[in-house]
Structure formats: C-alpha cells, structure tokens
Amino acid sequence: xxxxxxxxxxxxxxxxxxxxxxxxxxxxxxxxxxxxxxxxxxxxxxxxxxxxxxxxxxxxxxxxxxxxxxxxxxxxxxxxxxxxxxxxxxxxxxxxxxxxxxxxxxxxxxxxxxxxxxxxxxxxxxxxxxxxxxxxxxxxxxxxxxxxxxxxxxxxxxxxxxxx
Amino acid sequence: xxxxxxxxxxxxxxxxxxxxxxxxxxxxxxxxxxxxxxxxxxxxxxxxxxxxxxxxxxxxxxxxxxxxxxxxxxxxxxxxxxxxxxxxxxxxxxxxxxxxxxxxxxxxxxxxxxxxxxxxxxxxxxxxxxxxxxxxxxxxxxxxxxxxxxxxxxxxxxxxxxxxxxxxxxxxxxxxxxxxxxxxxxxx
Numbered sequence: 001x002x003x004x005x006x007x008x009x010x011x012x013x014x015x016x017x018x019x020x021x022x023x024x025x026x027x028x029x030x031x032x033x034x035x036x037x038x039x040x041x042x043x044x045x046x047x048x049x050x051x052x053x054x055x056x057x058x059x060x061x062x063x064x065x066x067x068x069x070x071x072x073x074x075x076x077x078x079x080x081x082x083x084x085x086x087x088x089x090x091x092x093x094x095x096x097x098x099x100x101x102x103x104x105x106x107x108x109x110x111x112x113x114x115x116x117x118x119x120x121x122x123x124x125x126x127x128x129x130x131x132x133x134x135x136x137x138x139x140x141x142x143x144x145x146x147x148x149x150x151x152x153x154x155x156x157x158x159x160x161x162x163x164x
Numbered sequence: 165x166x167x168x169x170x171x172x173x174x175x176x177x178x179x180x181x182x183x184x185x186x187x188x189x190x191x192x193x194x195x196x197x198x199x200x201x202x203x204x205x206x207x208x209x210x211x212x213x214x215x216x217x218x219x220x221x222x223x224x225x226x227x228x229x230x231x232x233x234x235x236x237x238x239x240x241x242x243x244x245x246x247x248x249x250x251x252x253x254x255x256x257x258x259x260x261x262x263x264x265x266x267x268x269x270x271x272x273x274x275x276x277x278x279x280x281x282x283x284x285x286x287x288x289x290x291x292x293x294x295x296x297x298x299x300x301x302x303x304x305x306x307x308x309x310x311x312x313x314x315x316x317x318x319x320x321x322x323x324x325x326x327x328x329x330x331x332x333x334x335x336x337x338x339x340x341x342x343x344x345x346x347x348x349x350x351x352x
Contacts, residue, residue, distance in 0.1 A: 002189055003188040004184040004187050005187060005188050005348070033191075033344070063307045064307050065307045068251075074255075074256070076256070077253055078253055078254075079307070104285060106281075107281070107283075110220075112342045113280070114281065116220065116306060117283075118285065118303055118313075130251070130305075130313050130315060132283070132304070132306050132307055132311075132312070132313040133307055134306065136277075136279075162218070164191040
C-alpha cells in the first residue's frame with residue numbers, strides 16, 4: 001500500500017536577522033527515514049559559509065567532499081573537515097538576492113551507520129556546487145542547527161520528513 | 165518538534181504539489197548476504213509518472229567500491245549509456261560509458277569504519293512511457309576512503325514501459341546488512 005510522504009515538518013521564515021536557526025525535537029521514533037532541508041538564504045555581514053551541526057555536537061566529526069562550477073576555469077573539487085557540515089564552499093549566501101540549498105540527510109535516525117548528507121547549492125551569481133558529507137556518529141539526529149554570521153530577514157528554512 | 169526561530173508550518177501553496185503526490189511504494193532492508201532486490205512496478209503505470217530510488221548502503225567487497233546497477237525489464241543487453249561528473253576531493257572529472265546496466269557506485273566494506281555508508285538518490289523519469297527512451301538521474305557520494313561526489317545521467321535505450329527494476333551489486337559482492345533501498349512513486 002503506497003504511503004504519502006515528503007511530509008512538511010516545519011518551515012521558518014525569518015522576520016529578523018539571526019545567526020542560528022535550530023530545528024529541535026526532530027522525531028526519531030522511526031516514522032521518517034530521511035530528512036530534506038530546503039534553504040533560501042541571504043546574509044547580512046561578511047561573506048561566510050553556512051554550517052550545519054547535529055545534536056549540538058561541536059567535535060571535529062564532520063567532513064565533506066565537494067565539486068564546484070564557478071563559471072570559468074577548471075572546476076575545483078576538494079575536501080573540508082571541521083566542527084560542522086559546511087554546506088557550501090565556493091558559494092555563500094549573497095547580501096542581495098538569495099541562494100538555495102537542497103540538503104538530503106539520509107537514514108538520519110538509524111543507529112547502525114554514520115550519517116550521510118548530499119547537498120546541492122545554487123548561487124546564480126557565483127557558483128553551483130554539489131557535495132557529500134558525513135557526520136561520524138551513529139546517534140540518531142534529533143536536532144540540527146544552521147549557522148551563518150547572520151541570515152537575513154526573509155530567509156526561509158523548510159524541513160521535510162521522508163518515510164521509508 | 166520545536167523551532168528556536170520564529171516560523172510557521174506552511175503546506176504547499178496554490179498550484180503546488182499535494183502531500184499525496186510523492187508516495188513510498190516499498191523499502192528493502194537487507195539482512196545480509198544478498199546481492200540484489202527486484203521491484204515489480206507493472207501495476208504502477210496508471211498511478212505514477214516518475215519513480216525515485218533512495219539508497220543508503222555499502223557492500224561486502226574487501227576494498228574499494230562496487231558498481232551497483234539497475235536493470236529494467238530483465239534487459240541484460242548493452243543498451244545502457246551514461247555520463248558522469250565526479251569530484252574526488254582533488255579534481256573534477258567527466259566521462260561517459262556504455263554498459264549492460266545503469267551504473268552507480270557504492271562503498272566496499274573495508275573502508276575506514278564499518279559504519280560508513282554511501283547514499284544515492286536516483287530519479288527514474290517518465291519510466292512508464294511507451295514512446296521514449298528512459299532517462300535516469302543520479303546524485304551520489306560519500307566522504308570516506310575513497311571519497312567522491314557524483315552526478316550521473318543514464319539512458320536505457322528502450323521505449324518499452326518499465327515493468328521491473330533490479331537493483332544489484334554488479335561486481336559480485338553482497339550488500340551489507342545496514343543497506344536500505346526504498347522506491348517511491350511521483351504522480352504526474
């Protein structure tokens with residue numbers, strides 16, 4: 001029996017600039033297998049990259065590999081490791097206009113595997129990018145925090161659950 | 165769930181998809197020592213336009229990666245083509261291939277840590293059409309050893325309606341027990 005899914009869990013639209021957006025108490029009971037996060041972001045302040053941290057884990061447990069099309073030259077690929085998933089490397093939220101991010105967090109509630117993340121970033125004014133990331137933890141994801149110097153007013157963050 | 169930032173739940177707006185347009189058809193959770201899973205989709209043509217496979221897993225291969233294939237309607241002929249764009253952390257490469265299946269990669273078992281898995285999201289577009297060849301779009305990757313992120317487009321040079329899909333380890337290994345393959349239908 002097919003089951004309707006891609007279920008909206010929550011949407012945040014910023015009414016004022018903020019540096020952190022947190023989704024907490026994400027259900028881990030097994031209802032959903034994957035999370036899909038869709039971000040439309042604009043920054044205030046200096047250009048920096050968007051970070052995503054699970055369960056408040058501030059350890060050096062995150063790493064990713066990316067490839068980027070910048071519109072000229074040889075497309076770069078590289079790796080990033082640190083204390084959060086860096087959702088973008090070459091692109092970053094602009095100060096006017098918006099970037100969009102589609103973030104797939106696979107098997108987020110499973111306790112028998114590290115968490116894998118697929119990210120696509122679209123920055124029409126700067127670059128397009130794809131990355132694969134890993135959180136080296138078998139803990140179920142029950143919260144995720146997104147950080148930037150400041151996300152500007154009007155930035156949106158939508159979280160969906162996918163049943164499996 | 166709670167949000168620390170001001171926000172409200174918002175369903176799809178006018179003209180958007182409804183919540184029943186993307187549906188789970190089935191999920192296979194591997195118990196180990198299995199190299200393939202078959203989906204009979206012959207009854208889905210009147211309900212869905214597109215399909216999506218979401219795969220998270222690894223194989224029992226001792227080192228490196230295995231090629232994971234899709235095969236439609238038991239066609240094992242050389243009727244599949246593909247192009248890829250791949251970033252391995254050092255450079256971006258692009259290439260093409262012909263094969264007897266739709267190809268993607270998945271991690272072997274000896275890499276770094278048995279908890280590592282590789283994800284792939286595979287869109288099967290207009291698979292029930294009987295007038296066009298079938299196109300398949302894959303987004304995959306992992307950060308382990310090896311590491312990569314890849315975008316692939318594949319083609320099955322056949323206009324028949326897809327009735328069966330086999331997901332299998334093409335290079336002889338089995339999926340490990342923490343592998344999952346889920347099939348979704350998208351209405352159109």
